[in-house]
Amino acid sequence: MAELKLPVDEATIRGLKMGDYVELTGRMITGRDAAHKWLIESFREEVAPFMKDTVIYHCGPVVRHDDDGSWSFVAAGPTTSIREEPYQADVICTYGLRGVIGKGGMGRKTLDGLARCGAVYLHAVGGAAQVLARSVKRVERVFMLEEFGVPEALWVIDVERFPVMVTMDSHGGSLHETVEQQSRQKLEELLGLGA
Amino acid sequence: MAEADRYVETFVELVRRAATELPPDVVEALQKAREREQQETLAQRALATILNNVDLAREASLPICQDTGTPVVWIHHPIGVSTRELGSAMVEAVRRATAKQYLRPNAVNTFTGKNTGDGTGRGIPLLHFEEWDSPDIEVRLILKGGGSENVSAQYKLPDSRLGAGRDLEGVRRVVLDALVAAQGKGCAPGVLGICIGGDRVSGFEESKRQLLRPLPDTNPVPELAALEETILTQANTLGVGPMGFGGRTTLIGVKIGVLDRLPACYFVTISYMCWADRRAGVRIAEGGEVTWLS
Numbered sequence: 001m002a003e004l005k006l007p008v009d010e011a012t013i014r015g016l017k018m019g020d021y022v023e024l025t026g027r028m029i030t031g032r033d034a035a036h037k038w039l040i041e042s043f044r045e046e047v048a049p050f051m052k053d054t055v056i057y058h059c060g061p062v063v064r065h066d067d068d069g070s071w072s073f074v075a076a077g078p079t080t081s082i083r084e085e086p087y088q089a090d091v092i093c094t095y096g097l098r099g100v101i102g103k104g105g106m107g108r109k110t111l112d113g114l115a116r117c118g119a120v121y122l123h124a125v126g127g128a129a130q131v132l133a134r135s136v137k138r139v140e141r142v143f144m145l146e147e148f149g150v151p152e153a154l155w156v157i158d159v160e161r162f163p164v165m166v167t168m169d170s171h172g173g174s175l176h177e178t179v180e181q182q183s184r185q186k187l188e189e190l191l192g193l194g195a
Numbered sequence: 196m197a198e199a200d201r202y203v204e205t206f207v208e209l210v211r212r213a214a215t216e217l218p219p220d221v222v223e224a225l226q227k228a229r230e231r232e233q234q235e236t237l238a239q240r241a242l243a244t245i246l247n248n249v250d251l252a253r254e255a256s257l258p259i260c261q262d263t264g265t266p267v268v269w270i271h272h273p274i275g276v277s278t279r280e281l282g283s284a285m286v287e288a289v290r291r292a293t294a295k296q297y298l299r300p301n302a303v304n305t306f307t308g309k310n311t312g313d314g315t316g317r318g319i320p321l322l323h324f325e326e327w328d329s330p331d332i333e334v335r336l337i338l339k340g341g342g343s344e345n346v347s348a349q350y351k352l353p354d355s356r357l358g359a360g361r362d363l364e365g366v367r368r369v370v371l372d373a374l375v376a377a378q379g380k381g382c383a384p385g386v387l388g389i390c391i392g393g394d395r396v397s398g399f400e401e402s403k404r405q406l407l408r409p410l411p412d413t414n415p416v417p418e419l420a421a422l423e424e425t426i427l428t429q430a431n432t433l434g435v436g437p438m439g440f441g442g443r444t445t446l447i448g449v450k451i452g453v454l455d456r457l458p459a460c461y462f463v464t465i466s467y468m469c470w471a472d473r474r475a476g477v478r479i480a481e482g483g484e485v486t487w488l489s
Binding site for chain 2: 175178
């Protein structure tokens with residue numbers, strides 16, 4: 001699997017497995033702390049069509065307002081996802097998201113939500129703010145800019161070959177759980193602890 | 196005043212270098228890590244993306260990471276130079292560097308939750324001063340990101356859970372434990388700055404100062420040099436890997452310093468620095484001549 005076009009259907013997403021590398025092309029939306037809380041407070045009809053069958057990106061970008069009034073992303077790496085753990089599964093299932101992009105992985109509640117509603121967790125490379133900003137070809141529109149400010153607003157963006165790794169799939173697989181388990185085992189060995 | 200202004204422009208350039216140009220020894224360590232990882236793994240892809248990102252940031256003079264961190268600064272100055280003047284020049288430099296988008300506005304008022312907007316705030320940038328006999332001024336800077344700061348840790352020995360006593364073996368144990376707790380969340384592969392001893396404040400201060408050391412240097416204390424080597428080697432068998440994807444590179448450096456302590460206290464303090472190990476230095480001679488340090 002190389003390129004994944006957005007919007008995407010459930011069958012394609014269910015075909016993805018933990019450990020796959022994919023590049024996303026198409027329309028997605030950004031959203032982090034304030035956005036997730038807001039999306040759950042009530043159903044936001046104006047935003048819903050921009051979330052259906054696409055992915056939400058946990059990102060607080062540096063954005064430039066160009067002279068012609070358009071916007072462009074200057075630096076746009078992922079932020080830590082686990083803060084959205086209380087909301088994420090509900091946001092996925094309510095709005096029909098097919099995925100989440102972030103870093104550091106998420107917990108059990110989200111993993112269950114991915115399985116239930118047919119979505120994946122996609123890990124972008126933390127700190128790779130330039131590579132990722134360059135994959136953002138166009139800023140289509142923005143929601144809640146005035147209320148939330150630049151980093152927390154919901155930016156609708158067009159991306160081209162945006163590189164991500166599937167670290168949590170829709171079949172209960174989580175690379176984060178696997179790696180943590182293995183490294184804890186190795187630690188016990190190195191410290192001569194455990195059985 | 197004119198002199199203070201000259202410091203400001205030099206300090207802005209210092210910040211620009213730190214935020215946009217990764218030191219050559221760090222780039223080299225990341226390149227070696229990419230070669231060490233198996234072909235076509237997520238670990239190798241992550242490192243390839245990281246190295247590509249480092250090149251793009253340098254070419255465009257834009258921030259390597261959008262979290263441009265806390266500027267932590269150490270200034271050595273000769274007798275008679277005002278630390279207040281040097282300090283306000285650094286604060287002004289952070290303000291200008293933020294306006295130029297070398298830095299993200301990264302200071303939030305803790306009471307109101309509002310971003311100060313100019314990159315400066317109470318305790319930001321964090322400044323340390325030390326007088327020395329040289330007629331030169333030397334400034335060293337790291338940009339310490341928030342994700343890696345969140346996984347930094349301080350242990351108190353003995354620690355019975357880990358079987359860690361008050362000796363270097365105890366230090367090894369708690370450091371490896373901290374690293375497993377961090378997983379990839381500090382943006383691995385990272386560099387550990389470690390302080391053995393001191394109190395809860397000086398421990399963190401010294402652990403951060405250790406991050407100024409170039410990666411290939413050797414600790415002058417043979418026992419500590421050996422411990423740095425052991426921790427680095429064992430850390431890379433843990434399998435956490437770049438970004439926590441699994442793999443052979445969890446750390447690219449370990450630097451350990453020691454402070455004296457109270458009889459009752461034995462702290463081990465670990466500052467985790469992300470792969471974007473951003474540091475820069477400058478020496479300003481008495482006559483104003485500027486030399487950039489890596």
